[in-house]
Amino acid sequence: MTDPLWQILWHMVPLSLASFGGGPAIIAGLDVMVRQNGWIAPQDFLHLFAISRAAPGPGTTLATLIGWRLAGWTGATLASLAIYLPSSLVCYLVYRATSRHRDRKWHRAMREGLAPVGTGLVISGSIALIQISGNGWAGPAISVGAFLIFQGLPRIPAVLVLMAGGAASLLLAALS
Template structure:
């Protein structure tokens, strides 16, 4: 059984590694679908909890793979999931960088960079929508997300930690979580 899960982790995370255009946020929706709906390794609630832990943990933003691997197969699962997510994309990035760096001044190189940017943004948006659906954010969550987006769009240098704190404070006050705030 454990060998099947280890193989499953590899088969899930290697393709995501190779398609993570736009960074880790671009593959969250796919990871959620694979781990919750396809393989049934996690419940939707477990996924949200592990996602929160991965965001709170120091290190790369996609520690999510590590905590999912650990949750479903212990330390070996954590190691395998981490390597499956980080090694293939790292090798691909290195190879592409080495190959394209000599062509930086050519038109096709600029077009490729500009063409991949919307793909990355779209994949990140899909991840946000997936998380929003799983958490049942409702009107309050949507309002906080829109406010945060507006702040960061119109004031790009605004400190992200303050935006996060403001969102948390608004949610806590709206849900009555902080008495006497």
């Protein structure tokens, strides 16, 4: 299976089906996929991640950018379809099958039971990004600092926290 288009399909469709929690939930899966297959360098992955977060739209744009990097516009289109279509279809089918049972206990338990799954996937994606960054203690320290700011002072605009994290990262890079 050397054709990049088949590889994109082979790896992105399962990620789509396991993407409880949205875009951040698949970061760890994308990272593992990229590293195991040697598709792009870790720093390039971080750059694509940064672009996907800065661009408007869903976090799963990272999959589109990886597809583009592997196979141009065809790869980007295929990666987008592979990441959005399967999970969208499953969501639609589950909604159709369960919407009339919204008031039942099992339905509420199912909804509430999926929340920790999404949270765990988002945390694993964050850990993967910190590991890739290779900044030693600086990456985790900046991440924990941003988390604490968002928890303690939720009204601070995210842009200010991002700017502070970027400034701290630049300062640490200049000092080392």
